[in-house]
Structures are given as structure tokens and as C-alpha cells.
Amino acid sequence: MGRPPRARESVLDAFERLLIDDGERAATMDAAARAAGVSKGGLLYHFASKDALEQALLERLAALVDADVNDMATAPEGAVAFFLRTSVMDGDPLDRALIAASRLAQGGHPGAGEALRQVRSRWEQALRPHVRDEIALALVLLVSDGLYFNNALGVSGAAGPVPRGTALDALVALVESAVR
Amino acid sequence: MGRPPRARESVLDAFERLLIDDGERAATMDAAARAAGVSKGGLLYHFASKDALEQALLERLAALVDADVNDMATAPEGAVAFFLRTSVMDGDPLDRALIAASRLAQGGHPGAGEALRQVRSRWEQALRPHVRDEIALALVLLVSDGLYFNNALGVSGAAGPVPRGTALDALVALVESAVR
DNA sequence: GTCTATAAAAAGATAGAC
DNA sequence: GTCTATCTTTTTATAGAC
Numbered sequence: 001m002g003r004p005p006r007a008r009e010s011v012l013d014a015f016e017r018l019l020i021d022d023g024e025r026a027a028t029m030d031a032a033a034r035a036a037g038v039s040k041g042g043l044l045y046h047f048a049s050k051d052a053l054e055q056a057l058l059e060r061l062a063a064l065v066d067a068d069v070n071d072m073a074t075a076p077e078g079a080v081a082f083f084l085r086t087s088v089m090d091g092d093p094l095d096r097a098l099i100a101a102s103r104l105a106q107g108g109h110p111g112a113g114e115a116l117r118q119v120r121s122r123w124e125q126a127l128r129p130h131v132r133d134e135i136a137l138a139l140v141l142l143v144s145d146g147l148y149f150n151n152a153l154g155v156s157g158a159a160g161p162v163p164r165g166t167a168l169d170a171l172v173a174l175v176e177s178a179v180r
Numbered sequence: 181m182g183r184p185p186r187a188r189e190s191v192l193d194a195f196e197r198l199l200i201d202d203g204e205r206a207a208t209m210d211a212a213a214r215a216a217g218v219s220k221g222g223l224l225y226h227f228a229s230k231d232a233l234e235q236a237l238l239e240r241l242a243a244l245v246d247a248d249v250n251d252m253a254t255a256p257e258g259a260v261a262f263f264l265r266t267s268v269m270d271g272d273p274l275d276r277a278l279i280a281a282s283r284l285a286q287g288g289h290p291g292a293g294e295a296l297r298q299v300r301s302r303w304e305q306a307l308r309p310h311v312r313d314e315i316a317l318a319l320v321l322l323v324s325d326g327l328y329f330n331n332a333l334g335v336s337g338a339a340g341p342v343p344r345g346t347a348l349d350a351l352v353a354l355v356e357s358a359v360r
Numbered sequence: 361g362t363c364t365a366t367a368a369a370a371a372g373a374t375a376g377a378c
Numbered sequence: 379g380t381c382t383a384t385c386t387t388t389t390t391a392t393a394g395a396c
Contacts, residue, residue: 007361023287024205028389040391042362050390105333106286107203116333120341135350138343142326142351143319149329150322153285153296161300163318170315171322178358187379208371220373222380230372 008046010036012060015053019100024107029053054104058115061097065119068094069126079130080140080179083123084172087144088162089151099152136179143175188226190216192240195233199280204287209233234284238295241277245299248274252306259310260320260359263303264352267324268342269331279332316359323355 014035018027029050033043047053068086075082089095098119104112124141131137150162163171194215198207209230213223227233248266255262269275278299284292304321311317330342343351 005361021288024203025287029391030389039363041364044391045361045363048391102333103286106283107205108201113333124341135343135347135354138341138347138351139323139354141341142323142330144326145329146322146325149325153282153293161304161318161321163315167315167318171318174315174319174358178354185379209373210371219381221375221382224373225379228373 005046007036007038007042011038011043011046012053012056016057016060016096016100019057019103020096024103027103054109055111057097057100057104058111061094061101061115061119064094064097065122069122072123072126078176079127080176081172083127083140084144084147084175085168087147088164088168089148095151098148102152131179140175140179143171185226187216187218187222191218191223191226192233192236196237196240196276196280199237199283200276204283207283234289235291237277237280237284238291241274241281241295241299244274244277245302249302249306252303258356259307260356261352263307263320264324264327264355265348267327268344268348269328275331278328282332311359320355320359323351 011032015027015032018031018035029043029047030040032053033040036043043053047056072079072082077085089099098116101112101115105116120141123144124137127140128137131140147162154162191212195207195212198211198215209223209227210220212233213220216223223233227236252259252262257265269279278296281292281295285296300321303324304317307320308317311320327342334342
């Protein structure tokens with residue numbers, strides 16, 4: 001497949017940023033075009049409708065999750081610790097795609113909800129060999145979801161209550177002792 | 181203070197339901213009026229602006245949290261177990277107000293973000309005496325957030341991966357053994 | 361590929377009748 | 379208190395020039 005045009009990627013980046021920073025309502029085609037520095041007509045050449053724009057975002061998410069699951073499997077510190085630590089978001093492309101997709105899902109977009117369920121299912125499969133039983137698996141995923149949720153809410157607010165540094169070290173150790 | 185008029189409550193209920201079921205974008209004043217069976221003018225008598233409607237929802241949330249924190253303190257099974265079990269949502273008024281507020285917060289509404297931080301802070305205070313240390317406290321809150329997040333995403337989707345029944349019993353036991 | 365111009369519908373809000 | 383009518387702005391989308 002050929003390289004995606006620069007303008008197309010700029011629009012998609014802008015749309016993603018609007019979803020993350022200002023929410024679903026603010027993420028209009030007009031605003032995305034302006035933020036990307038193209039005209040509305042220019043945007044509509046690459047994405048014929050709002051749905052096409054949203055679909056493209058979900059495809060970007062799927063590609064990034066592929067890479068993440070591979071990294072998890074080969075992480076030296078173990079899959080559980082890797083998974084929990086990367087659940088504290090630092091604004092990398094996967095973090096951003098996940099928050100954006102969750103904004104769409106909370107707006108009732110059916111494809112976004114399904115995409116997020118698939119992401120969760122892939123993480124579940126990758127983690128299962130590394131935990132004691134299904135309850136332990138549920139615990140790890142729920143702590144990750146909790147970290148994710150607080151990050152998602154805190155994006156534009158004050159620094160959230162997400163543990164970092166030594167507090168994160170201790171949390172990872174506590175969860176690992178419970179699930180191993 | 182006097183009883184709130186029936187029509188006012190109907191509009192607020194309808195607005196809340198629209199936020200939960202269809203998301204921020206679908207929760208318009210027009211749609212809320214239609215769903216409540218009043219005209220747009222009728223709605224605007226009770227809520228002079230969209231912001232007033234949103235504010236009323238946050239006040240409803242605050243009142244429901246007052247009651248919840250009281251229940252938590254006197255729960256026979258202990259605060260931690262009560263808190264985790266009630267984090268699996270069953271559609272009671274507090275659950276609904278929380279999801280609706282989170283939809284607003286994800287849309288960038290500043291008051292909603294602040295309201296949710298206050299809710300979390302009140303739960304934190306109520307739980308602190310019942311756990312070993314601050315890391316244990318963080319674990320309990322994160323598991324609750326994870327349960328909440330999955331419920332919030334699953335509202336209109338397929339049955340989410342939220343543990344129920346004996347799986348929930350085992351999860352609560354696992355967390356309690358880690359934090360006590 | 362990218363633009364301008366424009367249409368059609370929906371959103372928030374005002375004015376005033378009943 | 380509740381309604382209809384109307385206005386303004388925004389949002390999605392189309393048409394067609396360059």
C-alpha cells in the first residue's frame with residue numbers, strides 16, 4: 001500500500017487532538033480542517049464524510065495495538081508489569097488513539113465500542129499466561145482500566161490522582177504479588 | 181426548599197438518559213424537551229440555558245454522593261467490599277448521575293471534571309481508615325474506576341466483561357486480601 | 361488535490377401569546 | 379408554567395472552479 005498523503009495524516013491528527021482535548025462535540029469537520037490548516041473541501045477530498053474520518057481513527061488504533069501486544073510479549077520486566085506501567089499514559093500514539101476512540105464510544109459510535117472491546121480482548125489473551133487464574137486476570141485489566149480512565153478524565157484538568165514514580169512501583173509490586 | 185416541579189424533574193431525567201444512552205452530542209435541549217414531553221419553551225422556563233441544565237445534573241450527583249458515603253460508613257460487610265460491589269453498576273440513580281457527569285467531563289465541561297474529582301476525594305476519605313496504606317487505597321480506587329469505566333462503555337453495547345456473581349465475590353476477596 | 365460558494369438541517373436562544 | 383414563532387450560528391454536505 002502507498003504512503004498516506006501528508007494532508008490526510010494532518011487532518012487525522014487534528015481530529016484526534018480535538019477529540020482528546022475538547023471532546024466529541026468540539027471535534028467537528030470544520031474544526032479539524034482549520035486545525036490541520038486545510039479547507040473544508042480539502043478535508044472532504046480525503047474523508048468523504050464524518051463517519052469516514054472516525055473510521056480512519058479506529059484503523060489507526062488497530063495498527064498501534066498490534067505493535068503494543070508484540071512489545072508486551074517480549075518485555076524483559078514481564079507482561080503484567082509492562083502492561084500496568086504503559087497503562088499510565090504519557091501521550092504516545094497508542095495512548096492518544098485509545099482516548100480518542102473512547103470519546104467516540106461514549107458518544108454512541110458503534111464501531112468505536114466494538115474496536116475497544118477487541119483491544120481489551122487482545123490484551124486479555126496476551127496476559128492470560130502470566131497470571132494465576134481468571135480472577136487475577138480480571139484484577140490486572142481492571143487496574144489498567146482504572147489508570148486509563150483517570151488519565152482520560154484528567155487530560156485537560158488538574159494533574160489526576162494517577163500514581164507515578166515510587167508510588168507506581170509499589171502499586172505494580174502489590175498487584176503482581178496478588179496475581180502471580 | 182420547595183419541591184422541584186414535576187416537569188423540571190422530567191426534563192432532567194430525560195437529559196440524563198440521553199447523555200447515558202446516546203452521548204453528549206445527542207443530549208441537546210431540543211431532544212431533552214421532546215423526550216420529556218414538553219416544548220422547548222417549557223424547558224427553557226426551568227433551565228434558562230444548556231449550562232443551567234448541566235449544572236442541575238451535577239447538583240443531583242452531589243446529593244446522591246452524600247447518601248452513598250453515609251451508606252459506605254455503616255455497611256455491615258465493610259467499606260471496601262461495599263464500595264467495590266456498588267462499583268458494579270445496576271442502574272440506580274447514583275450510577276446514572278455518575279455516568280452522565282462523566283460524559284459531560286469527557287466533553288470538556290469544567291464543572292463536571294471538578295465534580296468528579298470531588299466525588300473521588302470523598303470516597304478516598306471514607307475508605308482510608310479501612311486499608312493498610314496509601315498504595316492499597318490507590319488499588320481499591322483504581323479497581324472501582326475500572327469497573328465503572330467498563331460499565332460506562334458497555335451501556336449500549338454487548339454485556340461488558342464486568343465480573344458478577346461468584347466472580348465478583350472472588351475479586352472482592354482478592355482485593356481485600358491485598359489491601360487489609 | 362485543494363479551493364470557494366452555497367445549501368439544508370440542527371443547535372442554542374429570544375420574544376411574546378396564552 | 380407552557381406554548382409557538384422566529385433568529386443566529388454551527389454543522390454536515392454538495393457543486394463546481396482551479
